[in-house]
Amino acid sequence: MIIAIDGPAASGKGTIGKRVAAHYGFRHLDTGLIYRAVAKSVLEDGALDNPADAIRAAQSLDPFRFAEDDLKADEVGKAASVISVIPEVRSALLAFQRDFAKSLPGAVLDGRDIGTVIAPEAEVKIFVTATPQERARRRALELKGRGQAVDEQAILADIVQRDERDTNRAVAPLKQAPDAHLLDTTHLDIDAAVRAAIDIVEAVRAGRGRG
Numbered sequence: 001m002i003i004a005i006d007g008p009a010a011s012g013k014g015t016i017g018k019r020v021a022a023h024y025g026f027r028h029l030d031t032g033l034i035y036r037a038v039a040k041s042v043l044e045d046g047a048l049d050n051p052a053d054a055i056r057a058a059q060s061l062d063p064f065r066f067a068e069d070d071l072k073a074d075e076v077g078k079a080a081s082v083i084s085v086i087p088e089v090r091s092a093l094l095a096f097q098r099d100f101a102k103s104l105p106g107a108v109l110d111g112r113d114i115g116t117v118i119a120p121e122a123e124v125k126i127f128v129t130a131t132p133q134e135r136a137r138r139r140a141l142e143l144k145g146r147g148q149a150v151d152e153q154a155i156l157a158d159i160v161q162r163d164e165r166d167t168n169r170a171v172a173p174l175k176q177a178p179d180a181h182l183l184d185t186t187h188l189d190i191d192a193a194v195r196a197a198i199d200i201v202e203a204v205r206a207g208r209g210r211g
Helices: 013-024 031-045 051-059 074-083 087-101 114-118 132-145 152-168 190-207
Strands: 002-006 027-030 107-111 124-129 181-184
Touching: 002 013, 002 114, 013 027, 013 107, 013 124, 013 190, 027 031, 027 087, 031 051, 031 074, 031 087, 031 107, 051 087, 074 152, 087 107, 087 114, 107 114, 114 124, 124 190, 132 152, 181 190
Parallel strands: 002 107, 002 124, 027 107, 124 181
Antiparallel strands: none
16 A cells, blocks of 8 residues: 655654554655755755756765754755756656555655655545644744754745745646645644544545455
């Protein structure tokens, strides 16, 4: 079974994906970390305004080169949003993600184009969202938890800008697949959001004879 979880930044899709995968004993891939790894490589070894450097980094990517905490730094996230609009970068990372989706006994992938581009054949598709204000609040709390100084209004402005860039990019824009189940987490804590996601999976499995 493939479970595709899409949504904008700080919607909760990564944590939901990880916990849903653990619940079912499936492998989990946070596809955003792949793009962040490319961005981190570019920040260290190249120039963010040079698409050739991003393409080179994507083609030679070692997804385990960096620690996950390093990849979750705010500047890396911003850089990932920039390089992710480059078609050649997306193409280089496409095969890796599709191979992962075929993992047995099942796989959970979260990102922005899983249900529409990476795994349109996924048995379960969930689109996770929340208001920009709530997502900014969550991101601020996350950064404060790492000891970083935060400006919540600046974070909100960045999230709105990233949403605009992600939904309007020419290649694989962020959008809800027609057959995806909408999960609005604005007023849900993470436990409730995970339960809601599992309920969606179980409803689909029941409808398909628990395949």
